[in-house]
Structure formats: C-alpha cells, structure tokens
Amino acid sequence: KSIRPKGMIAGGRRTTEGIFSALTSFQNPLGKTIAKTKLQSYSYTSIIDILSKNNYDSAFFQGTSKETSGTGSLAQKLGFKKSYGKRDINKRIYEENYWGVHDPDLYNFAIETTKKLKEPFVLGINGATTHDQLLPKSVKKKNYVLDEEKNNKLNALSFADAALEKYITYMEEKYPNTIFILFADHTSGRIIQDTFSKYLIPFAIYSKNLEARFYNSFISQRDISPTVLHLMGMEQPEEMTGSVLMQLTK
Secondary structure (H helix, E strand, O other): OOEEEEEEEOOOOOHHHHHHHHHHOOOOOOOOOOOOOHHHHOOOOOHHHHHHHOOOEEEEEEOOOOOHHHHHHHHHHOOOOEEEOHHHOOOOOOOOOOOOOOHHHHHHHHHHHHOOOOOOEEEEEEOOHHHOOOOOOOOOOOOOOOOHHHHHHHHHHHHHHHHHHHHHHHHHHHOOOOOEEEEOOOOOOOOOOOHHHHOEEOEEEEOOOOOOEEEEEEEEHHHHHHHHHHHOOOOOOOOOOOOOHHHOOO
16 A cells, blocks of 8 residues: 555664664765764754745654664754653553553654644654564463564564554544655664665555555665655755655666
C-alpha cells in the first residue's frame, strides 16, 4: 500500500546520524555524527525549517531520554519547535525496557500532545521497543523460531508493529491528509558481514491519498527530504544533496 524503493541505505549507525541525514539531505562525517561537536553549531537547511516557514507546527518524540546522544537537542537544532522524551511521559501502560518507554505508551503520548498542536503539523517519532529485545511482562511471548535470541527480536518487532498499526489507523482517521514516512533511523546491532547489507534499512511512504508504487532503485536517507518536498509540491533547496524517488527509474 506504499510508495517504496528496492532498498534504502542508512546515513549512519546512530540515531543522530539518521536524523541528520533524513532531515537535511546531507552526509554525516564518515563514521561520525555532528551531534555534540562543533559541526552541530553550523547552519543547516532542514525540511522542518522549510515546513515551519509554511506555518507548520512541529514536535519530536522519542521513547528514550531526549538527552541521549544529543538527539533531542539535535532535533530542535534542525527545526522541531518541541522535543519530548521518556521523562515527559507520565501516563503509561507498561514498564520501561532498558532504553525507555515502550512504543504504545510513546504513541499514546504523541496522540495527546498532537491534539495541542495547531494544524498543519509535522512530527518525528523514534521508538524504543526495538532498541531492546524485551516485551513488557504482561505481554505473552509468541514462538516464531526455535532460536531464543532471534525469537525475542521477532517478538519485539511484532509488538512494535502492532503499536504502529494502531497509531497510523488513529491518525489517518483523525487527520486524513497525513503522509507517513516510515524508516529505521540506523542499523547498529545488525550481525551482517558485508558493508552494503549492513546499511540497508526499511523505507516506505504511506498515505491512503497516495497511489502505491514500487521503484526498482536503491536510495539513501538523503533522499527522504527531497522526496517528501516533491510530494508536497515544494521546491528542493540547492543545498540538499539527495534525489527525488519518483524521478528515478521505476
């Protein structure tokens, strides 16, 4: 049901690297992040800045601490007007995992906070459930495979996917013009030997107002902002280095 490429290459191995590449369409320093370095003080053109100039409100949500690796401060540096982390989420259904609150609690908080934003708005959401392999104690584990570690990962993915489906269903009913940009922020933790596969991440653009289409091309996180701007009928700034997915070979 989505617009999707053959594959997407991550812009880095950490959350801050993925956020920077996705929002600015710019390359991270190889093997490094700009967060908490002098590079963070430079001026970058982000898609959030562009949308803000077009009267969009904005907020960034993460299930971990918003101070982790400078993610929350970087999100604000790149244009988000508000930034929230696990310490802001008081109403919860589940206990935390090692990293922070589970995705259902994060989405519920995002939904309630979004009600206070003025439309139109742009949101960034970075979940914590798949940062770990643990389900909440009240959730029964399913048996997908015999390998225990892999089974734990699949259970975490299944739990996160169910929460995402519930969130999207709610949001598209309440805000029917919403475009959902779905991708992994990075690939750290994947046990894959070759460099190409190590940096592959899932990516899809979904809206019930957009025709689903597959593009037989590999793209990078730098292509996210140009592609979204194209869908919204906006010009891509010259400083953005990515390409528009729809203008690549089908």
